[in-house]
Amino acid sequence: MRKLRKFVVKNAFKGFLPKSTDFEIVKEYIIPIKTGEFLVKAAYISVDPYMRSFANDLEVPYDQFGFQVGKIIESKNSDFPVDTHVVSHSGWRDYVVLDGSEDEMFAMRPYKPEIGNLPLSLSVxxxxxxxxxxxxxxxEICKPKHGEINV
Structure with a gap:
């Protein structure tokens, strides 16, 4: 049975920057996928500005959240075949089992990045x-107008 590794925040962040001791890498067995599910191996995982501010309101321990782009390596979902790449809000983990439904934080469904031959890392x-x-x-917010910015 395959294992996944994930980052778990075990200590509330003190100060501006988190420390490596605030995290723990946890290993778990990946249960066999069921009908409608697919297994994704992460290729790129995001580290985004929103993560720090969201972390202030969460109780520890919690799985480190974040976006990732990965490749489907096993599937029992015809909408998400093997070798397809998907972007999802699945956190800092090397494998994730998904079923195409929305995540809890952003209500975002996994989607296939349609970026042609550009690097997949651009998807996150x-x-x-x-x-x-x-x-x-x-x-939409700054709405710059001609003449407002000198370059």
């Missing part, structure tokens, strides 16, 4: 949540 960066946040923040 400039073409993912951080990039979309920056893009919409600039254009």
């Amino acid at each position: 960066g400039v073409l993912g949540m951080p990039g979309i946040t920056a893009y919409l923040g600039l254009l």
